[in-house]
Every structure is written in C-alpha cells, then in structure tokens.
Amino acid sequence: MAKESAQEDSARDDSAQDDSESEGVAAEGGASRESAKRRTALPSVSVWAAPPKERKRGTAPSGLTRQKIVRAAIALLDAEGEAGFSMRRLATELGVTPMSVYWYVDNKSDLLELALDEALGEMRIAPLTEETDWRDHLRAMAHEYRAFYQRHLWAVRIAGEVLPLGPNALFFSTSAISAIERTGLPPEQYVAVLGLVFQFVYGFATSEGQQMIRIRAAGVTEDAYMQEVRDLAAHVDETFVENSDRISPPVEGEPMAAKRNRYFADSLELALDGIEARVVRDTAGPAARSARR
Numbered sequence: 001m002a003k004e005s006a007q008e009d010s011a012r013d014d015s016a017q018d019d020s021e022s023e024g025v026a027a028e029g030g031a032s033r034e035s036a037k038r039r040t041a042l043p044s045v046s047v048w049a050a051p052p053k054e055r056k057r058g059t060a061p062s063g064l065t066r067q068k069i070v071r072a073a074i075a076l077l078d079a080e081g082e083a084g085f086s087m088r089r090l091a092t093e094l095g096v097t098p099m100s101v102y103w104y105v106d107n108k109s110d111l112l113e114l115a116l117d118e119a120l121g122e123m124r125i126a127p128l129t130e131e132t133d134w135r136d137h138l139r140a141m142a143h144e145y146r147a148f149y150q151r152h153l154w155a156v157r158i159a160g161e162v163l164p165l166g167p168n169a170l171f172f173s174t175s176a177i178s179a180i181e182r183t184g185l186p187p188e189q190y191v192a193v194l195g196l197v198f199q200f201v202y203g204f205a206t207s208e209g210q211q212m213i214r215i216r217a218a219g220v221t222e223d224a225y226m227q228e229v230r231d232l233a234a235h236v237d238e239t240f241v242e243n244s245d246r247i248s249p250p251v252e253g254e255p256m257a258a259k260r261n262r263y264f265a266d267s268l269e270l271a272l273d274g275i276e277a278r279v280v281r282d283t284a285g286p287a288a289r290s291a292r293r
Contacts, residue, residue: 047110048117048165061100066114069094069104073115077154081213085154087111116158117166123148125175134182135272138193141176142201142268149205156209159202183279196271204264222256 072094077085087108091098105111123144128137149156164173173194180193215225233240248259 046163046165047113049163050110061096061103064094064096064100064104066104067118069101070111070114070118073111074119074152077115078152082112082154082157112158113162113166116155116162117168119152119155120148120166120172121168122151123168123172125172128175128178132179132182134179135276137179138176138197138275139268139272141172141179142197145172145198145201146205146208146264149202149209150212153209153213156202156206160206183275184283185275185279186282189278193275196275197268200267200271204267208260226256 069090073085073090076090076093080089087101088098090111091101094101101111105114123141125141125144126132126137164170176194176198177190180190183193185193212222215222218225220228230241230244233244248263251259254262
C-alpha cells in the first residue's frame with residue numbers, strides 16, 4: 001500500500017508538472033500571439049517605406065497603371081472632395097472593377113498618400129543656382145506651397161497625417177533646406193526657419209481651405225458669403241466688426257480673394273524679415289550685438 005501511495009503521489013507530481021509546463025507554453029503562446037497582434041495593429045509608417053510585396057497572382061488588368069489610377073484619384077478628389085471619394089467610385093470613373101484598382105494599390109490610405117505626393121510634383125520649384133537668393137527662393141516656394149493647397153483642398157488633412165517620404169515631398173524639403181543653408185545661420189536653427197515659413201503656410205492654407213469648402217457648400221460667391229458673415233457678426237455684437245476693421249481696414253472695391261492674397265504676402269514678408277534680422281544679428285559680431293543692447 002505504501003508503494004502504491006508513493007506511486008500515486010509521484011503520478012500527481014508528474015501531472016502537476018505537466019500542467020505547469022502546459023500553462024507555461026500556453027502563456028508563452030498567448031504572449032506571442034498578443035505580441036503579433038500588437039505588431040499588426042501598428043499603423044503603417046508610409047506607403048513609401050513599405051517592404052516589397054510579392055507579385056499578385058494572375059494577370060494585371062489591361063489598360064491600367066498605378067500612375068493612371070493615382071491621376072484619376074486626384075481628379076476625383078478635386079471634384080468631389082475626400083467625403084465623396086471611395087475606391088468603388090474611383091473604379092467607376094476608370095471604367096473597371098474595384099478589384100482591378102486593388103491590383104495596383106493595397107488600400108485607400110496608400111492611394112491617398114500616393115495622390116498627395118503626385119500632386120506635390122505639380123509645384124514649380126526653380127533649381128537653385130549660384131545667383132539664387134535664399135529669401136527669393138523661400139518666398140517663391142511658400143507661394144507655390146499655398147497654391148498647391150488651393151488647387152487640392154483635400155490635401156490639407158492628408159499632409160498633416162503622413163510622413164513626407166515621397167520623392168516630390170523630399171525634393172521640396174531638400175530645396176528648402178538648401179536655400180536655408182545660404183542664410184549663414186547655424187544648422188540647429190534650420191528647423192526653426194522651416195517651421196516659421198512652411199508651418200505658417202500650412203496653417204494659412206488649412207484655414208483658407210476650410211473656408212473655401214464652406215463657401216462651396218453654401219453655393220454662393222466668396223464676397224457674398226463674407227458679407228453675410230459680417231452682417232451676422234454685427235447683429236450679435238458690433239465689436240466683432242470694429243475689431244475686424246481695426247486689424248484689416250477695408251479697401252473699397254477690393255474682392256475677398258485679393259484681400260486674402262494681401263494678407264498672405266504681408267505675413268510671409270514679416271516672417272522673412274524676421275529670419276533676415278536674425279541673420280544680420282548673428283553675423284554682426286559680438287561687439288555690434290553688445291552695442292545694440
């Protein structure tokens with residue numbers, strides 16, 4: 001009996017060990033699955049940084065290319081806005097099935113990122129030469145950047161959410177950095193110059209674009225829309241109108257589009273003036289800086 005009892009105790013010990021090991025393996029497997037789940041849940045960094053994919057089975061749809069799809073997507077986004085855009089709608093515009101579109105792009109997010117960079121390539125950025133002045137170059141780039149968002153109102157949201165890794169985005173940033181290098185400022189100040197100029201443009205374009213979307217939805221002209229806004233504001237409190245006139249004295253006969261262009265140009269020049277003042281201060285030497293204090 002003692003022998004049998006010892007054997008039973010040994011069996012129970014072995015069973016307990018097996019259960020413990022099984023639980024350990026299960027825990028490790030669960031952790032592994034959880035880790036894999038977390039990895040797959042991570043957002044894609046960029047379509048431009050995605051690893052090469054295996055060629056899809058079957059034959060590519062005839063008459064289609066990724067370039068044709070991207071250009072059609074830009075045209076549809078310009079016409080309908082992002083709210084009216086879908087892969088199915090795009091396929092209809094192209095006269096193909098949605099699956100034909102998915103042969104070339106994996107998903108809508110990737111296509112929007114491709115469309116953004118393709119549209120950025122429309123900007124006319126002159127090459128830098130030995131004679132190019134940094135201020136003239138940054139001014140021209142800023143105006144082109146704003147015009148890009150005016151043509152493509154949908155691009156504002158997408159540009160704020162993706163990394164600028166496409167070839168046209170990289171060309172733009174490289175050209176800007178090359179111009180900033182000519183200021184003579186130390187490299188640690190380059191990012192401040194980039195932000196001052198191009199984050200200003202992005203912010204201006206965001207506000208401008210949202211306003212244009214509202215005006216389109218209202219179905220009236222910009223001048224009629226803004227006059228109605230002014231009248232409504234005056235009805236609520238005359239202070240709104242008084243403050244508006246204080247910061248922007250009305251110019252008789254000036255359309256709103258011309259006023260927006262003037263606001264943008266004046267603000268940009270103030271930013272460039274600030275950069276130039278910093279350049280002058282930093283290159284004047286310690287003695288001159290001390291004398292101005």
